Every structure is written in C-alpha cells, then in structure tokens.
Amino acid sequence: MMKNIVDVLSLQNRVQETKIQKTKPTDYRKIDKIGIVARFLFECAIKLEIKPLTSACAAIIYHRFFKEVNTSDYDEYLIAASSLYMAGKIQDDPVKIRDVINVAHCTLNRGASPLELGDEYWSMRDAIVQAELLIARTLKFDLNFEHPHKFLLYYMKTLQDWLGSTIWNSVPIAKTAASFLQDFHHSEKILNHKPTHIAICCLSLALQTYGVQVPLTDESEESSMWYTPFVPDISKDKHWEIIEDIIEVYKRESEIDNM
Numbered sequence: 001m002m003k004n005i006v007d008v009l010s011l012q013n014r015v016q017e018t019k020i021q022k023t024k025p026t027d028y029r030k031i032d033k034i035g036i037v038a039r040f041l042f043e044c045a046i047k048l049e050i051k052p053l054t055s056a057c058a059a060i061i062y063h064r065f066f067k068e069v070n071t072s073d074y075d076e077y078l079i080a081a082s083s084l085y086m087a088g089k090i091q092d093d094p095v096k097i098r099d100v101i102n103v104a105h106c107t108l109n110r111g112a113s114p115l116e117l118g119d120e121y122w123s124m125r126d127a128i129v130q131a132e133l134l135i136a137r138t139l140k141f142d143l144n145f146e147h148p149h150k151f152l153l154y155y156m157k158t159l160q161d162w163l164g165s166t167i168w169n170s171v172p173i174a175k176t177a178a179s180f181l182q183d184f185h186h187s188e189k190i191l192n193h194k195p196t197h198i199a200i201c202c203l204s205l206a207l208q209t210y211g212v213q214v215p216l217t218d219e220s221e222e223s224s225m226w227y228t229p230f231v232p233d234i235s236k237d238k239h240w241e242i243i244e245d246i247i248e249v250y251k252r253e254s255e256i257d258n259m
Contacts, residue, residue, distance in 0.1 A: 025110055026040075028040050028077065028107070028108055033252070033255060033256050035187070035252040035253065035256060037062070037076040037080050038062070038080075039186065039253070039256065040077060040080055040107060040108070041055070041058060041059060041083065041084065042059070042185075042186065043107055044080070044084055044100075044103050044107055045058065047103045047107065048084065048099060048100065048103055050087075050088060050093050050095060051091065051093050052149075052182055053091055053093075053147060053149055054084075054088055054091040055084070055182075055185070056147060056149070056181075056182060056185045057091050057145070058080075058083040058084045058086070058087035059083070059185035059190075060147075060190070060191070061083040061087060061135060061139070061143070062079060062080050062083040063187075063188045063190065064139055065079055065135050065138055065139065066079070066188070067188065067191060068139070069138060074131075075127075077104065078127055078131050079131055079135065080104075081100055081101075081128055081131075082129075082131035082132045083135065084104075085100045086132055086135065086136075086143070090143055097128060098125075100128065101121065101124050101128065102115060104124075105124065146195045147195060148181055148195040148196070148198040148202070149181065149199075151195055151196050152177060152178065152199040155199055155227075155230055156174050156177065156203060158230070159173075159203065159226075162214065162215070163212070163214065163215070171212065173203070173206045173207060173212065174206075176209060176210070177203045177205070177206035178202075180205055180246055181198065181199065181202040184246050184249060186252070186253070187245060187246075187249050187252070189245040192245075193242050193245075194234075196230070196234075197231060197234050197238060197239075198242060200227045200230055200234065200239075201242040201243050201246065204227060204243065205243050205246060205247075214226035225239075
C-alpha cells in the first residue's frame with residue numbers, strides 16, 4: 001500500500017504527460033472504457049469555463065443518476081451534458097444551454113462546427129431539457145448535496161497552522177490535495193464515502209505523496225492519527241479504502257490514454 005502512495009504522484013504525472021504528448025484529442029466515440037464519459041464531462045466543463053465546484057457538482061449528478069438506472073438504457077454523453085447544465089443552475093454558475101450544446105457537440109465530434117439553429121440544434125436542445133427533467137425525477141428532486149470542498153478548505157487551514165508555514169510552503173500540499181479531490185469526481189466510487197472522509201483522505205494522500213509527517217502524531221496507533229481530531233469516525237481501513245479508490249482514478253486515466 002505504501003508503494004502505491006509513493007507512486008501516485010508519478011502516476012498522476014504520467015497521465016498529465018501523456019495528455020500533453022498526445023497530438024490527437026480523445027475520440028470519445030471510439031473508446032469504451034470506464035471513466036471515459038467522466039473525462040468528457042470535465043473536458044466540457046473546462047471549455048465552458050465553469051468553476052471547479054460546479055463541474056464537481058455535475059459529476060455527482062451524473063454518477064448519482066447512473067447509480068439508479070441501467071447505463072445501457074440512456075445516452076451517457078447526453079446525461080453528462082445535461083448534468084453540466086443543471087449544475088450551473090444549482091451552483092449559481094449558470095451556462096447558456098446553447099454553449100452546452102455546442103461544446104458537447106464539438107467535443108464528441110472533433111472538427112465539427114457549432115450547430116446552426118436548425119433541426120439538429122433544436123433536437124439536441126430538447127433532449128438536454130428532457131434529460132434534465134428525467135434526472136431530477138430519478139433523483140427525486142434531491143439536488144442539494146454536501147460537497148467535500150468546504151471540509152478540505154477547513155482541514156487545510158488548520159493543518160497549515162499545525163505544520164507551520166515553512167513546512168507547508170515547502171511542497172504544494174494544498175494544490176495536490178485539491179487536485180486529488182477534483183480528480184476523484186471522475187469515479188462513481190466517490191458516492192460511497194462521506195464528504196468529510198473524502199476531504200481528509202485527499203489531504204492525507206497529499207501528505208503521504210510528499211512524505212510530510214504531522215508533528216506530535218503516531219500513525220502506528222489509530223487513536224493517534226493526525227486526522228482523528230477532524231474525523232473521529234473514520235477507521236484506518238476506511239482511510240486506506242478511500243485512498244485506494246482515489247489512486248484507481250489515475251490507473252483508469254492511464255488505461256484510457258494508452259488506447
């Protein structure tokens with residue numbers, strides 16, 4: 001397990017390097033791998049210039065919807081596009097439906113031009129609106145979720161004071177933890193864990209990645225783990241389970257990039 005933790009940064013770097021080196025963008029229509037639609041969702045989110053919390057919200061909507069239904073019964077890319085549109089409303093970070101349509105269309109169909117106001121455009125617009133209603137009904141209109149982001153910010157601020165500015169600023173702990181959290185939204189397994197647990201594990205993984213030891217803590221005893229005061233209800237086993245789930249995201253990404 002420790003080797004996995006040490007290797008996660010190099011795995012993350014390899015994924016990023018592969019993306020940079022690839023001259024051809026991902027052809028979503030030709031790849032059938034777990035995580036491919038989540039990648040599409042986040043690529044669209046970047047192009048739409050929405051906030052990280054909004055794209056995370058869209059991913060949660062997408063994952064929650066497909067937890068309730070059979071994947072083969074619905075167009076996953078349509079649901080992803082509609083999730084982005086919904087998330088913009090929920091997070092008060094609205095995007096125009098025309099932008100969602102054209103970004104989704106051009107991302108799925110590389111080299112295509114934005115849709116004119118014709119039959120195809122209106123058909124896709126209607127599909128996104130109908131999908132929005134379907135998602136809302138499927139989720140029983142429960143569209144307010146607690147995100148790990150606010151907990152991560154609190155934990156980071158407290159830990160920064162605990163470690164001291166010299167150690168904290170010596171390595172990019174905050175940036176790495178935030179990256180782990182955002183990337184974890186690519187996986188449906190994010191739904192299996194409490195927001196507080198996810199936040200603390202992203203921070204823990206960042207510390208482990210850079211070999212930072214929190215002062216006055218003893219990791220050999222569960223009651224003396226540095227994160228116990230923050231989340232007393234998380235066990236060591238659950239802690240490692242979440243970290244393994246986060247690491248799995250980068251393994252999936254690497255598999256997609258090697259297609």
